[in-house]
Amino acid sequence: MLTRGLHLLPPETAHGLALWALGRGLAPRFALAAPARLRTAFCGIELAHPLGLAAGFDKDALATRGLFRLGFSFVEIGTVTPRPQVGNPKPRLFRLRREQALINRMGFNNQGVAAVGARLAARDPSWGPLGANIGANRDSADPLADYVACLKALYPLVDYVAINVSSPNTPGLRDLQQPARLDELLAALLETRRTLAGERRPKPLLVKIAPDLAPDDEVALAEVVTSRGVDGLIVGNTTTARPPVIGGRHRDAVGGLSGAPLFLRSTEQLLRLCRLTGGRLPLIGVGGILRGADAYAKIRAGACALQLYTGLIYRGPRAVGRILAELDRLLERDGWARLTDACGIDAGA
Numbered sequence: 001m002l003t004r005g006l007h008l009l010p011p012e013t014a015h016g017l018a019l020w021a022l023g024r025g026l027a028p029r030f031a032l033a034a035p036a037r038l039r040t041a042f043c044g045i046e047l048a049h050p051l052g053l054a055a056g057f058d059k060d061a062l063a064t065r066g067l068f069r070l071g072f073s074f075v076e077i078g079t080v081t082p083r084p085q086v087g088n089p090k091p092r093l094f095r096l097r098r099e100q101a102l103i104n105r106m107g108f109n110n111q112g113v114a115a116v117g118a119r120l121a122a123r124d125p126s127w128g129p130l131g132a133n134i135g136a137n138r139d140s141a142d143p144l145a146d147y148v149a150c151l152k153a154l155y156p157l158v159d160y161v162a163i164n165v166s167s168p169n170t171p172g173l174r175d176l177q178q179p180a181r182l183d184e185l186l187a188a189l190l191e192t193r194r195t196l197a198g199e200r201r202p203k204p205l206l207v208k209i210a211p212d213l214a215p216d217d218e219v220a221l222a223e224v225v226t227s228r229g230v231d232g233l234i235v236g237n238t239t240t241a242r243p244p245v246i247g248g249r250h251r252d253a254v255g256g257l258s259g260a261p262l263f264l265r266s267t268e269q270l271l272r273l274c275r276l277t278g279g280r281l282p283l284i285g286v287g288g289i290l291r292g293a294d295a296y297a298k299i300r301a302g303a304c305a306l307q308l309y310t311g312l313i314y315r316g317p318r319a320v321g322r323i324l325a326e327l328d329r330l331l332e333r334d335g336w337a338r339l340t341d342a343c344g345i346d347a348g349a
């Protein structure tokens with residue numbers, strides 16, 4: 001009902017309204033008692049169940065509490081850049097209803113690290129684990145310095161940091177996945193983290209990658225992240241590819257595609273990366289999770305935790321509870337006492 005109402009509005013208006021309601025505690029609250037079977041963890045962060053909110057929904061940390069109340073076990077805010085920026089001209093978000101997909105070219109619209117940091121400083125850590133996804137300003141002369149600045153500002157305020165080198169909507173950003181450039185970026189960020197952590201246990205740094213990497217590039221990337229000692233990968237962002245199932249007037253809209261048509265591509269990539277990293281690197285599976293079966297396939301392909309964005313748009317505010325119930329039934333059907341036992345089973349990990 002609520003979802004149907006929001007879908008009558010233009011997508012960005014609906015999104016703004018949903019965030020506004022979530023931010024003011026006006027959205028529904030779902031008390032979720034996730035079955036013990038679904039407990040998991042990534043990079044030492046314990047989770048009651050695997051489903052978190054992907055970056056981009058709450059870029060400015062306006063509605064964190066409301067999002068935990070929808071049942072997500074962790075929430076990733078951002079992408080945040082050092083300076084505020086307005087993003088691309090509207091319209092920049094398109095619904096592909098028949099395909100249960102979205103195309104977006106938002107372009108890192110966000111309030112900047114100072115405003116977001118101030119909001120995060122006021123949050124109550126008991127709401128749940130929070131990650132900050134960081135990036136570079138579109139007009140930055142020194143993207144590497146932008147990532148370092150964001151890390152310094154947000155590290156003390158969150159439980160993990162995701163390094164976004166995979167948005168298709170900031171020109172040149174994806175080039176930071178090239179091995180030499182990624183190595184340089186990670187060296188700077190890990191050195192900064194060393195200083196920030198001091199004597200304390202360092203908080204996890206994860207890299208969020210694009211589903212459009214060529215297989216050779218994945219091999220090189222896996223080599224760089226493991227040799228540098230990154231804590232995990234988020235697999236992954238939206239795709240610039242357009243699978244043949246995509247029709248309609250938005251088919252050729254420029255931007256990143258998310259939702260159901262991204263599922264296969266992102267899950268196959270997850271499986272390859274699980275194999276490439278020998279199942280030793282924590283992987284967060286993202287891309288096209290709309291049902292329990294999608295979540296289950298990602299777990300089997302090597303994910304220890306999951307995120308979604310588009311699934312929330314199409315399955316509505318009860319998405320988390322519904323997907324978890326379906327996932328739990330599948331695990332039970334296949335005789336898994338614990339979700340973690342099924343992680344990577346299809347990758348031979």
Ligand SMILES: Cc1cc2nc3c(=O)[nH]c(=O)nc-3n(C[C@H](O)[C@H](O)[C@H](O)COP(=O)(O)O)c2cc1C
Nearest residue numbers: 054055056079104236237258259287288308309310
């Ligand atoms: C409107 C929109 C904005 C997004 N913004 C970001 C972003 O700022 N940073 C980021 O890392 N990912 C961003 N994403 C990508 C999502 O986090 C996620 O990786 C992708 O949508 C695939 O998951 P899904 O199929 O469950 O939506 C965005 C996605 C959408 C639909």
